[in-house]
Amino acid sequence: MSTLNKPGIDFSDTNEFVDFISAKKKGELIVGYFDFEGYDGMALSIMIIFDTRTSQFDLDLQWISLGLDLFGDTLQESYVYRFPSIIKLLEYLASKYLLSVSDIPLSYSFDNKKFPNPITHTNRKSDFKASWKNFQTDFKKGVFLDTTQELIYDSLEHKS
Structure with missing residues (x-):
């Protein structure tokens, strides 16, 4: 996976990361936006959402058609997975x-x-429209769904 945009200061090791989220207790960290290969004009956003007080560690994956949606807030689909620990995530x-x-x-x-x-x-x-259409078909088929993980949110289930 190639990142197209990853500025900022990185954590040097797992202990530093765990110490950071333990001190912060609750929040989220954007891991990055990545070029979503095979789907022209699309990006995959990866975010970690955590609450150490309740031991909730979630991975938020959002597929966004930035080629058609300037702000990435309309043409997107997402899954959120829950993990038993930050280490497992x-x-x-x-x-x-x-x-x-x-x-x-x-x-x-x-x-x-x-x-x-x-x-x-x-x-x-x-090209972006065709890519979005292909992505939508694949997403509805569950191509990107990881059934080995605990899914707590699926954007398809929340559309009206």
Whole structure:
């Protein structure tokens, strides 16, 4: 997976990361936005949501059509998985997405110049539409669903 935008200071090791979230107690960290290969104009956003007081550690995955949706708030689908510990979540990130704790920035700033968008890439709109349509078909089929993990949110189940 190639990151297109990962500014910020990274955690040096797992202990530093665990100490950080333990001190913060509750919050979220954006791991990054990644080019979603095979789907032109799309990005995968990966975020960790945690509450150490209740031992809740969630991985929020959002697939976004930035080529058609300038702010990434309309054309997206998502899954949220819950993990029994932050260590299990980090192990999953490492095995599934090849991301280590040192890839997680302390703070993340989205740079929309790194991604296609509907204003500057109008000539590619038909490609982005086709890609979004293919993605929607695959998402509905469960192509991206990991049934080995505890799913606590599926955007398809929450559409009216």
